[in-house]
Amino acid sequence: MTNSVYIHIPFCNNICSYCDFSKVYYNNDLVNKYLDSLLLEIKNNYQGEIINTLYIGGGSPSSLSIDNLNKLRNIIKIFKLSSDIEFTIEVNPDDITKDKLLFYKEIGVNRISIGVESTIDKYLKYLNRRHDFKLVQDKIKLIKDIGFSNISVDLIYGMKDETLHDLEKDLNNLLSLDINHISTYSLEIHDNTMLGINNDKRIDDDLDRKMYDYIVNYLEKNGFEHYEISNFAKNKTYSKHNLVYWNNLNYYGFGVGASGYIDNIRYQNTKSFNNYFLEKRIINKEILSNEDTISYALILGFRKIKGINKNDFYNRYHVDILSLYNIKDLIKEGLLIDDGEYLKINKEYLYVENSILENFV
Ligand SMILES: C[S@@+](CC[C@H](N)C(=O)[O-])C[C@H]1O[C@@H](n2cnc3c(N)ncnc32)[C@H](O)[C@@H]1O
Ligand code: SF4
Known part of the structure; x- marks a missing residue:
């Protein structure tokens, strides 16, 4: 049984200096064509199960306009959604507006994951983010005013020249947002990104380790449970969707660059829009033996702090x-x-x- 769905929306209004996810600049015609192909992929593959977790990730799903969202709504309608579904959408603070948030609410979204990354101007600039912390504060207030209470923020640490003092400031600022979930990532530098092309280096491993320990201690002291290597939640508001991955359960992955796990097959979709439009979707299919399944169960399961x-x-x-x-x-x-x-x-x-x-x- 497959009761979870990941949908990839590979569009962003701005490209960050560190990001090697599947994404291109937002373009309305391309988005419309993409949503048509997504509809086809879902119609051809979804088997009608009740869906308990739905995750719209990216890229920046928040780059979609209200017109695009109307189209997306028709796609979501295909799924039989459970009455207590966890329905997450990833958003970039720059993109969100009151109208978009109201639309998310209307289609059943009940969890917002927002890329904050840093709260300090010089690092935001380094990461090529366009927002500052004030904008994040305003957008999170708007998200809450509209009635979302399950809010996760992403933080990146380990930027060049970053100090423990900077990290403390970031964590303090995140706590002031009064959100219930935090995902933290040590900056990774990939060759095909601006940071990679500039040959930027990561902070040294000693400081990286100190930062990791610092984050864990700091967030635990402030009421967050460290429940997965990089994830922290208040009052057991774990990401149910990500727990599906860590518990080695099945999920559909739809869209360019998405991956999925159905029965004993793990598959990976093409990152090429052209091939995706031609319905040449799957580029890699791994048929799992019993040993493979067990290996995945251990590797994913040990990510959970509880084990x-x-x-x-x-x-x-x-x-x-x-x-x-x-x-x-x-x-x-x-x-x-x-x-x-x-x-x-x-x-x-x-x-x-x-x-x-x-x-x-
Ligand atoms: C799809 S984005 C989140 C939503 C939205 N696109 C945004 O950036 O605001 C996923 C998250 O992965 C993390 N991430 C992406 N590339 C990373 C990298 N190279 N190193 C560390 N974290 C990274 C960032 O925290 C980012 O917020
Ligand atoms: S981090 Fe988010 S906004 Fe930036 S390029 Fe990647 S997906 Fe787009």
Whole structure:
């Protein structure tokens, strides 16, 4: 059963210096053509299941005009949405207007994820963002006034020359927004972005680690639960959609560059608009063996701070998790912790989680 949907909207009004996601500049004709193809892809593939989580990501879905949104509404209508669906839309602070927010509300959106990235002008400039913190404050007030209460913000840290003092200022500012969810990302520099072309360097690994620890301590002290490597939530307002990924459950991925996981197949859509319009969508299909499925379950499941429930794992994959790979050794070495019910990564080693997960590939 596939009860989750990701829809990719690959358009932005401005291209940031660090971003290598699938996206192009907003263009009304291209958006209309794209929405027609999206409709076709969904009609041809959706099997009519009840949808519990729907995530419209990008790119910047907020770049769509009201006319475009009217078209998107007809696409959303195809899905049978559960009455307690989590329906998220990603927005860029620059784009959102009262009318767009009212439209989101009307089509059933109940969670807003907003790219704040930094609250300090010089870093916003470095990231080629067009907003300042004042605009973010105003837009979040508008989002709340319209009645959205489940709000997540993205923060990027580790920009060139950034100090722990700057990070503290960013975190303080985020807390002042009184939102319930925060995603934090250490800046990644990709070759095909402005930062990559300029040959910019990341901060050194020592400071990166200090920043990670600082974020975790700071947010935990201020009422946020660290529930996934990069994610923090107040009052258990976890991202249900992202938990579908981390719990290794099925989801449809629709749109250019989207990926999905249905039955035992993981697939990746083309990033080429031309091929997408020609319905040559899937560029990569991985048919999973039992071992592959288990490997994914471990790699994704250990991203959760709580870890993997051992009984659930046995019931789903019919194998004792402790018997897999070198898990017993990792427990002996203190990298993994078996608390009886859950098996999880020792918090001391979360920062080097990727090197632990390599054991399960
Ligand atoms: C699709 S964007 C969010 C919505 C909207 N497009 C925006 O930028 O406001 C997804 C998020 O991924 C993160 N991200 C993207 N590229 C990144 C990079 N190179 N390094 C770190 N974080 C990155 C940013 O925090 C960004 O907000
Ligand atoms: S970070 Fe967001 S707004 Fe910036 S280019 Fe990427 S998707 Fe577009």
